[in-house]
Amino acid sequence: MPYQSIDELQKLLGSEVFSxxxxxxxxxGRALGTLVEIITYYLLNEWNFTHNVAxxxxxxxxxxxxxxxxxxxxxHPVLWRKTIDIPYTGSLSVGxxxxxxxxxxxxxxxxxxxxxxxxxIVKNACIIAENDAELLLAYLNSLQNxxxxxxxxxxxxxxxxxxxxxxxxxxxGARKGPQTIEKAKQGAYVAKTTSxxxxxxxxxxxxxxxxxxNGVPVIKPYFAxxxxxxxxxxxxxxxxxLSVGIVSNxxxxxxxxxxxxxxxxxxxxxxxxxFLTDQGLAQFITELLRTPQAPYAAVKTAFVNxxxxxxxxxxxxxxxxxxxxxxxxxxxxxxxINQIIGWFNVISPADQTVCNLQNxxxxxxxxxxRL
DNA sequence: ATGTCTCCCCTTGCTCCGAC
DNA sequence: GTCGGAGCAAGGGGAGACAT
Numbered sequence: 001m002p003y004q005s006i007d008e009l010q011k012l013l014g015s016e017v018f019s020x021x022x023x024x025x026x027x028x029g030r031a032l033g034t035l036v037e038i039i040t041y042y043l044l045n046e047w048n049f050t051h052n053v054a055x056x057x058x059x060x061x062x063x064x065x066x067x068x069x070x071x072x073x074x075x076h077p078v079l080w081r082k083t084i085d086i087p088y089t090g091s092l093s094v095g096x097x098x099x100x101x102x103x104x105x106x107x108x109x110x111x112x113x114x115x116x117x118x119x120x121i122v123k124n125a126c127i128i129a130e131n132d133a134e135l136l137l138a139y140l141n142s143l144q145n146x147x148x149x150x151x152x153x154x155x156x157x158x159x160x161x162x163x164x165x166x167x168x169x170x171x172x173g174a175r176k177g178p179q180t181i182e183k184a185k186q187g188a189y190v191a192k193t194t195s196x197x198x199x200x201x202x203x204x205x206x207x208x209x210x211x212x213x214n215g216v217p218v219i220k221p222y223f224a225x226x227x228x229x230x231x232x233x234x235x236x237x238x239x240x241x242l243s244v245g246i247v248s249n250x251x252x253x254x255x256x257x258x259x260x261x262x263x264x265x266x267x268x269x270x271x272x273x274x275f276l277t278d279q280g281l282a283q284f285i286t287e288l289l290r291t292p293q294a295p296y297a298a299v300k301t302a303f304v305n306x307x308x309x310x311x312x313x314x315x316x317x318x319x320x321x322x323x324x325x326x327x328x329x330x331x332x333x334x335x336x337i338n339q340i341i342g343w344f345n346v347i348s349p350a351d352q353t354v355c356n357l358q359n360x361x362x363x364x365x366x367x368x369x370r371l
Numbered sequence: 372a373t374g375t376c377t378c379c380c381c382t383t384g385c386t387c388c389g390a391c
Numbered sequence: 392g393t394c395g396g397a398g399c400a401a402g403g404g405g406a407g408a409c410a411t
Contacts, residue, residue: 021382021383023381023382023383023402023403023404025402025403026382026383026402026404027382027383027384027402028402029401030383030384030403031384031402032383033400033401033402034384034385035402043394056385056386066392070386070398070399070400074410164403167401167402168402168403169402169403173400183400185402186400190404208383214401313385314384314385317384317385320385320386321384321385341409
């Protein structure tokens with residue numbers, strides 16, 4: 001497909017979709033950040049990991065729970081699972097779901113929201129109830145013949161992995177993006193303060209990992225210790241958090257060989273840093289938002305309706321999305337998954353692939369689910 | 372004079388939650 | 392159910408300090 005620079009596409013979206021805003025490029029950039037989040041969520045969905053995912057939860061700092069940080073996605077142990085069919089009469093409230101589900105242990109306090117509302121807006125990773133230690137989530141599998149197929153999941157509130165998505169554009173008139181903006185430091189701070197496995201440097205400048213076990217500090221080369229924890233031990237340590245950063249174009253960080261300061265800050269802070277290429281984001285925008293083929297037209301409709309002048313609400317986000325667009329996105333990711341994996345470069349760890357990350361997450365799921 | 376680095380802050384937008 | 396405010400974080404822009 002013809003490749004356009006993402007900066008050109010951002011300006012194009014600015015004139016096509018955001019012309020009514022005070023600052024069209026800024027608004028388009030803001031929307032591109034949402035797209036990176038959506039791409040990440042539907043990639044996790046295609047990998048069948050979404051039953052472990054919660055969205056925008058406060059992640060506590062390790063050993064300092066009074067400070068929390070909202071991160072895009074966290075992955076949690078699944079403690080219980082049940083799939084049910086519920087008669088569908090135009091919307092699906094928590095009350096209807098819980099009534100259909102029967103008795104659920106745990107003294108959970110229900111929320112008052114809809115998994116699907118009357119205008120067919122569905123919520124991803126929809127939290128329908130919670131208690132001190134657990135979340136109860138509902139996932140819509142399918143909706144047909146006036147019947148909704150829904151999976152109920154009980155997750156532990158304690159995550160073992162987190163994902164952060166970030167995008168920085170190029171200032172109009174500038175040739176390069178800014179360096180060492182606070183956003184990188186903000187991401188780095190969260191990545192470095194939330195896990196029981198902490199990073200330190202030794203006198204030679206090598207990154208070491210330190211983790212306290214029964215009050216005793218264990219220090220080893222970081223990536224060896226990380227591999228030991230994930231692949232060799234039978235259990236994942238309490239409060240261990242694998243951090244994954246997914247960043248989009250910055251204007252001047254092109255490849256693994258050409259890192260600027262900001263990318264280095266991020267690369268040494270996250271356990272995994274993935275770079276969503278301009279080509280990948282451009283393909284997503286072209287094939288789904290600007291000139292989609294018929295099966296994916298609902299994605300464009302949801303996007304345009306979400307950003308048109310005087311619109312009431314956004315129905316194209318990682319949490320709240322038009323049902324038809326949701327189904328179309330699932331189908332697009334399923335049909336194109338091999339190509340989509342190619343949208344990402346692995347910046348760190350060195351010599352790793354996206355499939356290795358998928359395998360790592362799968363291993364964590366197998367070791368932490370309690371089914 | 373020009374460009375780079377950094378900090379500060381703006382507008383926009385999302386989610387949650389309580390009042391009505 | 393809806394509305395609006397609080398809290399937070401996104402992308403972006405302005406401007407001062409400094410280097411070249």
